[in-house]
Amino acid sequence: MDETLGTALRRWRDRLSPVDVGRTSRPGRRAAGLRREELAELAGLSVDYVVRLEQGRATSPSAQVVASLARALQLEPVERDHAYRLAGLLPPQKGTISTHVPAGVQRMLARLGEFPVGVFSADWTLLSWTPAWAAMLGDPSARTQAERNLARAVFASGATGLAAWPVHHDGEALYAALVADLRTALVDYPHDRGLVGLVAELRSTSAEFSRLWDEGAVGPHVSARKTILHPQVGEVTCDCDVLTVPGCDIRLVVYTVAAGSADAEKLEFLGVMNGVGSAPAGPGSFPAP
Structure with missing residues (x-):
């Protein structure tokens, strides 16, 4: 099965610890990684839009949206570029200012x-x-x-x-x-x-x-x-x-x-x-x- 932006987002969301984004990981928490609601808040997006992205119902996110998701998910530069390509966008080119926060x-x-x-x-x-x-x-x-x-x-x-x-x-x-x-x-x-x-x-x-x-x-x-x-x-x-x-x-x-x-x-x-x-x-x- 080919990877999509939605499957990649779920994988990256699941691996990110809530503690790394300033959340408290309480006992009994079902999600090992971030919840969709938490990712939406971190990225400045609506929960509905994050759901549609992950389900493949939103297929044309803007470069600003992808950059915001990459920052929220703490992606490495190569992963960020992969997210751009999955969204059908060109990654940031050399000679342009990066908005990536390590x-x-x-x-x-x-x-x-x-x-x-x-x-x-x-x-x-x-x-x-x-x-x-x-x-x-x-x-x-x-x-x-x-x-x-x-x-x-x-x-x-x-x-x-x-x-x-x-x-x-x-x-x-x-x-x-x-x-x-x-x-x-x-x-x-x-x-x-x-x-x-x-x-x-x-x-x-x-x-x-x-x-x-x-x-x-x-x-x-x-x-x-x-x-x-x-x-x-x-x-x-x-x-x-x-x-x-x-x-x-x-x-x-x-x-x-x-x-x-x-x-x-x-x-x-x-x-x-x-x-x-x-x-x-x-x-x-x-x-x-």
């Missing part, structure tokens, strides 16, 4: 649910986030992929930010670092049409971006202090660090506060209010076709 990074995020952490691709599109990120900055799942791009949120005229409420930060240092990152990404991924379009868009819509780009601005990401004006707890001041993962071109943005501080108490309150610690990292949300 399984090790996903397992780490599942265990860091109490910290606000976001995972970004080379063009600064938010791929995944912890529940604490959503609690502190607002849930990104309702935003489109374009709206989850940090550079667009920072520079584009009239664009809404990735945060649902104001965030005060050292703008000049962040602006220079983002421009430098996109310039490097354009060298590394010259055939990525999305990246080329993003740079062209920002050059035409943002005078600040265009100025920094033409000046050849460079700047590394350094630890920064940011103040979030949260509607429930007021000002929360955090240290923000950008971490890179060796071997893959993704960045982790991590917010931390000093233990025992007033800001730590506010984050703890937000965690209690939003059930942080009981949910896995969010991979982003894509509507079922």
Whole structure:
């Protein structure tokens, strides 16, 4: 019997431990791996659509859906490419930005649910986030992929930010670092049409971006202090660090506060209010076709 996307999804779902995605494996649990409902939540899809995919009744998933499922199932790159082919799609080509988040990074995020952490691709599109990120900055799942791009949120005229409420930060240092990152990404991924379009868009819509780009601005990401004006707890001041993962071109943005501080108490309150610690990292949300 030939393998289909549906049979592959069931096999990959059965082998993934609930603990690896931040779930509690309770005694008496019938499913050794993930339930369909859990996969749907992780991938930002409806349960009905996951059922139809596994049963072969949905036969034309989009590339975004397959990428989201691959992240949720913690597939290795070769498995991710196999999933694309089973869906009748070309795998991501060389010279284009990868949205793959390594399984090790996903397992780490599942265990860091109490910290606000976001995972970004080379063009600064938010791929995944912890529940604490959503609690502190607002849930990104309702935003489109374009709206989850940090550079667009920072520079584009009239664009809404990735945060649902104001965030005060050292703008000049962040602006220079983002421009430098996109310039490097354009060298590394010259055939990525999305990246080329993003740079062209920002050059035409943002005078600040265009100025920094033409000046050849460079700047590394350094630890920064940011103040979030949260509607429930007021000002929360955090240290923000950008971490890179060796071997893959993704960045982790991590917010931390000093233990025992007033800001730590506010984050703890937000965690209690939003059930942080009981949910896995969010991979982003894509509507079922």
